Structures are given as C-alpha cells and as structure tokens.
Amino acid sequence: MVKISGSTFIIGHLGHGNAGDDAILLSFLLYLSNNLNESLDLTIFAPNSYLRYQLGNLKNLNIHFVQSYLDFFKHLIVSKNIVLNGGDYLDDYGSIQKRLNTYLKFVMISTITSLFRNDFLIINSGFRIRSTFGSVMTRFILRWVSRISVRDSESLSSLNQISNIDIYEGFDTAVLLDTYYDDYMHSLSYEMRKGHTAKIGVSITPYHQNFFGNPQKDRLFAKKTAEFLDYIISKYPTIELYLISFNMSNHMGDMKIINMVLYYMKTRGFDRVRIIQYNGKLVEFLSKLSLLNGIICSKYHSIVFSYLLSKPILIFPYHPKCLALAKMIEVCDESILECNESNHTNFLLSFDRFLKMPGKYIPALEIMKAKKKAEEGIRWCL
Incomplete structure (x- = not known):
C-alpha cells in the first residue's frame, strides 16, 4: 500500500497525444487506485481533455484536470505534493536551445516547490547527463x-556521480499497464485478424526535428527508410508492414514522417503497407500492437510496449535512453541496429536473421521483474 496524502499535482508532458506518456499516467493512476487506503485529491495538468475519457471510474481518486498555465502555477503553489512521473524530462541531449528551455523550466518548478515547502517527487524517470552544463x-x-526513483541503471549511475541523495532504481511505469487492462486483447480489428501473413510493425519518429530542429535530416531518413521498406515488400511477399504512429501531436507527432516515407516508397505492394495510429485510446492501440509478429522500434515506448507484449524486436537506438532500456530488458546484441542511414546492407542482413530466428530477439528479462521494479519505484517515492 502507498501512504501519500494531501493535495497532489501531477505534471509532465501529458495530454499531448503521446502514447508513452499517456500510458505512464494511466498506469500510475491505476496503481494508486488499487493501493490507497483512503481517498486522494489529484490534479493533472493536461492541455487536451481526451485523457479523462480513458480513466473510467477509479476508486480512491478524486481527479481534476487543469489546462491553463495560470492554473498550473496556482496548483504548483498550493499542492502538498508535486509529482513528475516517467519520461526523460531532465534530458541533457539535443540542441542547446532545447536543453536550455528544459532546464530553465525545471529550475523554476523546483524553486517554487522549495519556496512553498511542497514535496517534489520524481518517479521512475530517466536522466542523461552529457555536459558540464547539464x-x-x-x-x-x-x-x-x-524523493526520486529512476527507470534505468544508467540514470542511477549518472545521478550518483553528481548527488548524494538516496535514489531507487525502478522501471518505466508504463510496464504496469496490462496488469490492469487484461482485456485489451479483445478489441481487435477484423482487418488485422484475417489472413496468415507475417505482420511486422515499424516505429518511425521525426527524431532530427524533435531533438535538433533539423527537418532536412528527417527527410533524408525518410528516403532511406522508404528504400528499406521497398526492399522488404519486394523480397518477402508474405509480409505486411504496419507503420506505427505513437504520437498524434501536430507539432511533434509521427504521422508527418510516416507520410514522407509513404511518398518516397516506389513499391507496387501498397496493399501490404498499413498504418497503426494512436488516437488517444490506449486499449485499442495496444490491441493492434498485440497482433504484430515483430516490431522494428525507434521510439522509447515502442520498445516498452513490444517488451510488454513479448514481441521480437529490432531497435534503432536514436536516443541514449533507448540503449539504456535495451540493456535493462536484456536484448541480444543482434537486436541493436546502427543508426546509420547509409548502412543499407547491414540492416537487411539483420532483418533477414530477425525473420528466421524471431525467438532470439525477444528480450530476456522476465516481465514480472520489470513490473516489480516499477512498483517499487513508485512506493519509494510515495
């Protein structure tokens, strides 16, 4: 059981259409609902309202959503507990402008919480420290x-080098999602159920734009990805490709680069190329992912969800957090691909081995061990 009490304000990148962040929030709320002895008043800062329709009736939680920055600062001041759950929010990675904006925002938040003597709790988060500034x-x-818990051993090591505070190594909170949604397998679409083809998911994200403000490099990446997919469609006639959009944001979402990939593809096999798009409904999204035979991952939570569903995976570790997660879940060395847009041959060889020996590409860490670490990371802070 958890012992948190008093008004609690949950902050983070919530309500922006990102399946990973939404899964972290929902898993956390479901865990609280099932492990509280008394009711708790929760306020969640989320600019869009679609999240409230996923929550259902959660016992022991009185949940309120706020959307304006005026309300954000108000609750930052009056709430007893400020909770930041999941994510690599303090991320020393990307352009200088991106890192500066991030750190200044959290300097402001931490300063306000200290002035008003609120408890600032960081739960199962990731930290990348790559510079003196960071x-x-x-x-x-x-x-x-x-109090603080982290979601991987590299984050723990980084923080131990710069701080003497007690830190617990947990796991990404989203791994708890299916503990409470054991019926998500039932909402399967007929379109994905029919036939006996191998269904391979491909996670694509505008990495260069989101982290370095360089859309031109994303365009080059889209062209190279289109070449890979053209080759797969032509060589493997029994494969269907499912391009996966984890983020539905207009600003940082995945559909723009997915549409670029489709534009550059030259294959005639478009009837075997489809899209799985997160639309704010996690149960429906996970049910579709559950029917894939394997997933090529780039986004962090494409790895988490694939692991949760026991899928064979190949990983393009575009961000250091992806490598940290791959280490945590004990993937084989062959699962890690080089992030080199020109390395066409190596990718195709890896993909061929992936199809022939899929069992080798399923992460080795027992899922219950990851769930236990995630739960302990929550309890450590609460």
Whole structure:
C-alpha cells in the first residue's frame, strides 16, 4: 500500500497525444487506485481533455484536470505534493536551445516547490547527463527534490556521480499497464485478424526535428527508410508492414514522417503497407500492437510496449535512453541496429536473421521483474 496524502499535482508532458506518456499516467493512476487506503485529491495538468475519457471510474481518486498555465502555477503553489512521473524530462541531449528551455523550466518548478515547502517527487524517470552544463543544472534541481526513483541503471549511475541523495532504481511505469487492462486483447480489428501473413510493425519518429530542429535530416531518413521498406515488400511477399504512429501531436507527432516515407516508397505492394495510429485510446492501440509478429522500434515506448507484449524486436537506438532500456530488458546484441542511414546492407542482413530466428530477439528479462521494479519505484517515492 502507498501512504501519500494531501493535495497532489501531477505534471509532465501529458495530454499531448503521446502514447508513452499517456500510458505512464494511466498506469500510475491505476496503481494508486488499487493501493490507497483512503481517498486522494489529484490534479493533472493536461492541455487536451481526451485523457479523462480513458480513466473510467477509479476508486480512491478524486481527479481534476487543469489546462491553463495560470492554473498550473496556482496548483504548483498550493499542492502538498508535486509529482513528475516517467519520461526523460531532465534530458541533457539535443540542441542547446532545447536543453536550455528544459532546464530553465525545471529550475523554476523546483524553486517554487522549495519556496512553498511542497514535496517534489520524481518517479521512475530517466536522466542523461552529457555536459558540464547539464551536470550543474541537474545538481541544482535535485537539491529541491524530496524523493526520486529512476527507470534505468544508467540514470542511477549518472545521478550518483553528481548527488548524494538516496535514489531507487525502478522501471518505466508504463510496464504496469496490462496488469490492469487484461482485456485489451479483445478489441481487435477484423482487418488485422484475417489472413496468415507475417505482420511486422515499424516505429518511425521525426527524431532530427524533435531533438535538433533539423527537418532536412528527417527527410533524408525518410528516403532511406522508404528504400528499406521497398526492399522488404519486394523480397518477402508474405509480409505486411504496419507503420506505427505513437504520437498524434501536430507539432511533434509521427504521422508527418510516416507520410514522407509513404511518398518516397516506389513499391507496387501498397496493399501490404498499413498504418497503426494512436488516437488517444490506449486499449485499442495496444490491441493492434498485440497482433504484430515483430516490431522494428525507434521510439522509447515502442520498445516498452513490444517488451510488454513479448514481441521480437529490432531497435534503432536514436536516443541514449533507448540503449539504456535495451540493456535493462536484456536484448541480444543482434537486436541493436546502427543508426546509420547509409548502412543499407547491414540492416537487411539483420532483418533477414530477425525473420528466421524471431525467438532470439525477444528480450530476456522476465516481465514480472520489470513490473516489480516499477512498483517499487513508485512506493519509494510515495
């Protein structure tokens, strides 16, 4: 059981159409609902309202959503507990402007919580420290954090090098999702159920735009990805490809680069290329992923969901957090692909081995061990 009490304000990148962030929030709320002895008042900052329709009736939780920044600052001041759950929010990675904006935002949040003597709780989050600037800023923010758990061993090691506070190594909270949604397998679409072809999911994300503000590199990546997919469609006539959009945001979403890939593809096998798009309904989204035979992952939570569903995976580790997660779930060395847009031959050889020996590409870490670590990471902070 957890012992948190008093008004609680949940912050983060919530309500922006990202399946991973939404899964973290929902898993956390479901865990609280099932492990509280008394009711808890929760306020969630989420600019869009679609999240509230996924929650259903959660016992022991009185949930309120706020959308304006005026309400954000109000609840930052008056709430007893400020909770940041999941994500690599303090991320020393990407363009200088991106990192500066991130650190300044959390310096402000941590300063306000300290001035008003609120508890600032960071739960199952990730930390990447790659520069002196990132080290100094992270150390300052951690001075005002009451309790903290991290989601991978590399984050733990990074923080231990710059801070003396007690830190617990948990796991990404989203791994708890199916503990409470054991019926999501039932909402399967007929379109995916029919036939006996191998269904391979492909996670594609505008990495260069989102982290470095460079859409031109994303365009080059889309062209190279289109070449890979053309080859797969032509060589393997029994394969269907499912391009997966995990983020439905207009600004940072995946559909723009997916549409670029489709534009550059030259194959005639478009009847074997389809899209799975997150639309704010996690149960429906997971049910479709559950029917795939294997997934080529780029986004962090494409790896988490694939692991949750025991799928064979290939990983393009575009971000250091993806490599950290791959290490945590004990993938084989062959699962890790080089992020080199020109390395056409190596990718195709890896994909061929992936099809011939799919069992080898299923992560080795027992799912219950990951769930236990995620739950312990929550309890450590609460």
